[in-house]
Amino acid sequence: MAAQAGSSPDVDQVAVFDCQSCGACCAYAADWPRFSTEDDAELERIPEALVAADLSGIRFENGRCAALRGEVGKATACGIYDARPHVCHACMPGDPECLTARAAHGLAMR
Numbered sequence: 057m058a059a060q061a062g063s064s065p066d067v068d069q070v071a072v073f074d075c076q077s078c079g080a081c082c083a084y085a086a087d088w089p090r091f092s093t094e095d096d097a098e099l100e101r102i103p104e105a106l107v108a109a110d111l112s113g114i115r116f117e118n119g120r121c122a123a124l125r126g127e128v129g130k131a132t133a134c135g136i137y138d139a140r141p142h143v144c145h146a147c148m149p150g151d152p153e154c155l156t157a158r159a160a161h162g163l164a165m166r
């Protein structure tokens with residue numbers, strides 16, 4: 057989230073990252089992204105081949121979400137962006153989970 061003019065120094069120091077040159081949070085935890093509040097119509101938009109065997113979320117393989125395209129830290133995209141799970145919508149650049157994932161991949165923290 058971009059800092060606003062006239063905001064406090066602390067807010068001005070909040071990092072702003074470009075998700076399309078990152079992808080770290082999509083390649084961090086084996087149980088991510090899980091399904092949560094999706095309805096049946098939303099789940100049906102996700103290709104079956106990308107769904108985990110236990111139906112808990114998107115399949116995680118080779119250290120990353122199976123829907124992630126590209127190279128983490130360079131250029132990435134979500135292959136099912138319009139149909140991505142609800143938890144993916146909640147991930148915001150600069151939030152604690154973002155910073156944890158970026159740190160795990162050795163990416164810049166600000």
Ligand code: SF4
Pocket residue numbers: 073074075076078079080081082147148149150153154155157158
């Ligand atoms: S880790 Fe942060 S910057 Fe990277 S893709 Fe996720 S939300 Fe975006």
Ligand code: SF4
Pocket residue numbers: 081082088089114121122123124125133134135136137140141144
């Ligand atoms: S579904 Fe898309 S946004 Fe969500 S973790 Fe996978 S690649 Fe990232």
